Amino acid sequence: MDSFITIVTTLTVQLQKPTLAFLLGGMMLAALGSRFEIPQPVYKFIVILLLLKVGLSGGLAMRDADLVSLAAPALAAVLAGIGIVLIGAATLARWRGVARVDGLATAGLFGAVSASTLAAGMAVLDAEGVAYEGFIGALYPFMDIAALVTAIILGRISLARASATTAGGGTTLALGNGTAGIDTGVIREILADTFRSPAISALILGLALGLFADTKxxxxxxxELLFRGLLSILMLIMGMEAWSRLSELRKVAHAYVVYAVTAPLVHGLFGFVLGLAAHHLTGFSAGGVVLLSVMAASSSDISGPPTLRAALPEANPSAYVGASTGLGTPVAILSIPLWIALAETVIGL
Structure with missing residues (x-):
């Protein structure tokens, strides 16, 4: 009974948080037939500001970190971000009836990091008196960008292949002004185009400026002052779009529920194994291993949605945001004691 009350309370708290509350508000406006609209140039400007902020925060965190001690945990974070997306690509994205681009976008959001969940993990460790490295916050962009870029690349490759099949192109596909092989030239073009895209460019530029320029x-x-307000407007836009595409999910909603409930546990365990490897190689602390697990179990509610919305507009926001923020985040928060118990058993706190 106590567990049930805890789950209900956690869900209620998540519904009251601006990210999900404004998303639901946008869905309500669309359901009521409101003519509320944000001009497209304003939307693009908001997205760029948000992504620059996320990149800057990561770069500033890296400036204050011990880069030698950071190397192994950073590599583990990158591997976690990429690995989580590949797990989603092999599971949810292959589920019967699930659009592959929707599944990959969802996996990308689950591979990226929730700052609020990470903060919750730090608070729990602080309350328990468990020490961890001061550079943990700097691991955020490594996992975040790795997951989002991987999901976007795989999503665009999937869309390119689907377009080639629909057009009857067999193994070729026109991109830009030329034609490229689907397995070589197209993939190279997609990789280059992904890193030139406004979303990823803004993230990487912000990261570089935060790391090398005096931007604090x-x-x-x-x-930082504008961030929450701009994010709320973005979530309104995504909520309205999500409502218009909600009917696409009715036949496969169970797939997202199963994924959202189980993925944080699988991903957290994956992060724990990578953190344990860093612990044995470099002496990465037990508290750090716990927080890497928390990061892997979490799903992005800040950097992920605008990045995916800008880079994969074909993906359905009601799929990836609903699964992530609606179910994945509560499960990830509730799993924090599990990673602490596991670290205590395997490493010793």
Missing amino acids: ALYEGFY
Whole structure:
């Protein structure tokens, strides 16, 4: 009974948080036939500002980190982000009836990191008196960008192949002004185009500026102050779009429920194994291993949605945001004691 009350309470808290509340608000506006609209240029400007902020925060965190000690955990974070997307590509994205691009976008969001879940994990460890490295926050962009870029690349390759099949193109596909082989030239073009895309370019530029330029005052005085408000507007837009595409999910909603409930546990375990490897190689702390597991179990509610919306507009936001924020986040938060118990058993806290 206590567990049930805890789950209900956690879900209620998530519904009250701005990310999900504004998403649901947008869905309500669309359901009521409202003519509310955000002009497309304004939407694009908001997305760029949000992604620059996320990149800057990661770069600033890396500046304060011990880069030698950071190397192994950072590699583990990158592998976790990529691996989680590949797990989703082999499971949810192959589920009968699930659009592959929707499954890959969802996997990308689950591979990226929730700052609120990471903060919750840190708070729990602080309360337990468990030490962890001060550079943990700097691992955020490594896992985040690795997962999102992997999901976007796989999603665009999938769309390219689907387009070639529909057009009867067999093994070729026109891209830009030329034609490329589906397994070589097209993939190279997609890789280059992904890194040139506004979303990924803004993330990487923000990361570089935060790391190498004196941007802390600008970040704190402009980007951080505007961030939550701009994110709420973005979630309204995504909520309205999600409602218009909700009918696409009715036949496969169970697939997303199963994935959202089980994925945080599988991903957290994957992150724990990678963190354990870093522990044995470099002495990465037990608390750090727990937080890497928490990051892997979490799903993005900040950087992920705008990045995917900009880079994979074909993907259905009601699939990836609903599965992530609606179900994945509560499960990830509730699993934090599991990673602590596992670290205590395997490593010793």
